[in-house]
Amino acid sequence: MLDSYIADIERRRTELTVYSPEDTGLAEQLATRNATVEHRPLSPAGPPPFVAVRRDGAFVGALDVEELRELLAPPVVRPGEWEGLAEGYRALLGALEETVFVGLDRRQLLATSREIEDRAHRVGSGVLRVCFQSLSAFASQTEVYRYLAEGSDLAIHVYGEPDWTPPAVENITYHRDTEGRLAPFWCVAFDGGPDESQACVLVAREREDGFVGFWSYDPELVSDVLDTLETAAAEL
Amino acid sequence: MDDRNRLFEERADLEVPSQFGDDAFYRALAAQPRRRVLAHLLSREECSVSELADVLCGWETGEGMVPPERHEEVRIGLLHSHLPRLEAAGLVSFDPGERTVTAASLPEPVERLLEYSVAAEAE
Numbered sequence: 001m002l003d004s005y006i007a008d009i010e011r012r013r014t015e016l017t018v019y020s021p022e023d024t025g026l027a028e029q030l031a032t033r034n035a036t037v038e039h040r041p042l043s044p045a046g047p048p049p050f051v052a053v054r055r056d057g058a059f060v061g062a063l064d065v066e067e068l069r070e071l072l073a074p075p076v077v078r079p080g081e082w083e084g085l086a087e088g089y090r091a092l093l094g095a096l097e098e099t100v101f102v103g104l105d106r107r108q109l110l111a112t113s114r115e116i117e118d119r120a121h122r123v124g125s126g127v128l129r130v131c132f133q134s135l136s137a138f139a140s141q142t143e144v145y146r147y148l149a150e151g152s153d154l155a156i157h158v159y160g161e162p163d164w165t166p167p168a169v170e171n172i173t174y175h176r177d178t179e180g181r182l183a184p185f186w187c188v189a190f191d192g193g194p195d196e197s198q199a200c201v202l203v204a205r206e207r208e209d210g211f212v213g214f215w216s217y218d219p220e221l222v223s224d225v226l227d228t229l230e231t232a233a234a235e236l
Numbered sequence: 237m238d239d240r241n242r243l244f245e246e247r248a249d250l251e252v253p254s255q256f257g258d259d260a261f262y263r264a265l266a267a268q269p270r271r272r273v274l275a276h277l278l279s280r281e282e283c284s285v286s287e288l289a290d291v292l293c294g295w296e297t298g299e300g301m302v303p304p305e306r307h308e309e310v311r312i313g314l315l316h317s318h319l320p321r322l323e324a325a326g327l328v329s330f331d332p333g334e335r336t337v338t339a340a341s342l343p344e345p346v347e348r349l350l351e352y353s354v355a356a357e358a359e
Contacts, residue, residue, distance in 0.1 A: 017290060019290065019291065019294055040287065041279065041280075042276075042279075042291075042294075043275075043276070043278060043279035043280075045275040045276070045278055045279070045350065045351050045354045045355075046272075046275065046276055046279075046291065046294070046354070047272075047291065047294035047295040047297070048294075048297070048298070050293075050294040050297045052290040052293070052294075058304070059290075059304050059307045059308075060304060061301045061302060061303060061304065062290060062293045062294060062296075062297055062301065062302040062307065063297050063300070063301040063302070064297045064298065067297070067300075067301070088301050088303040088304075089301060091304075092301060
């Protein structure tokens with residue numbers, strides 16, 4: 001059911017055009033990301049080496065090669081840290097980050113989920129929908145979510161196959177996915193509360209070789225995923 | 237003294253393009269974006285308007301990331317102001333349909349002047 005969202009992100013293109021007199025090594029640095037890198041020569045009678053970034057053909061930003069290297073160097077600016085960045089940089093990082101990942105394991109997904117949960121905690125209000133595949137997978141997260149939920153204005157919805165009975169917690173609604181329709185999916189979606197710039201979503205599907213999926217900060221996309229899950233809740 | 241006189245003495249034999257006598261030619265050069273465009277075309281011969289917009293924006297990356305609005309402003313300036321002027325002065329040929337720009341073959345003094353112009357910016 002959430003597969004179409006993954007397919008849509010898979011179709012999007014990020015293109016970097018590197019303008020420099022010589023090879024910058026950026027193609028190698030970006031090899032693990034779903035971005036194409038094209039090099040165009042720049043004569044000495046030109047600006048210092050720079051990169052033009054495009055997303056689905058539209059220009060997203062241009063910056064110094066060195067500045068781009070800093071943005072990409074570990075520790076990579078993680079989505080949870082984007083708030084302090086100017087709007088333009090978020091769009092640029094989005095073009096680099098909002099691509100499909102493959103082969104992530106549960107531990108890595110948990111780390112990214114944590115960032116979205118932290119964001120929801122900081123904002124303190126809004127809707128957070130989480131698919132844990134099974135409610136027993138939620139067991140280890142119960143205290144985290146209790147902390148998140150109690151005393152906040154968050155409306156938290158937890159989905160999973162009913163192989164365990166979770167405790168009742170203020171502000172948490174459980175949705176028992178008896179037929180396992182959402183079982184292949186790990187999903188965390190937060191609407192940002194009063195501030196849609198805080199919206200974010202992680203959607204992943206479990207495959208034999210790990211999880212495939214994406215994360216996004218596009219408020220419309222986040223809203224669509226939340227609507228899909230809300231409808232699913234009514235049908236479970 | 238001898239060097240300066242040499243040009244005038246050789247004037248009869250020297251074929252100087254007539255554009256050097258036109259104000260339009262000098263006006264075309266009297267704008268930094270246009271000089272930057274011509275400097276880029278020294279090594280590229282032909283390229284897209286999109287690439288020229290990228291390169292002009294590239295000159296501004298020293299102050300931080302150049303956003304889409306600025307790129308669009310630059311692109312429109314190229315299409316509606318700079319490229320038509322450069323073409324009218326015989327310095328480029330511009331295909332509006334294909335959105336490609338081709339450098340005219342420039343006399344050596346003009347190439348040298350463009351290189352000076354860019355080098356002066358770097359200081």
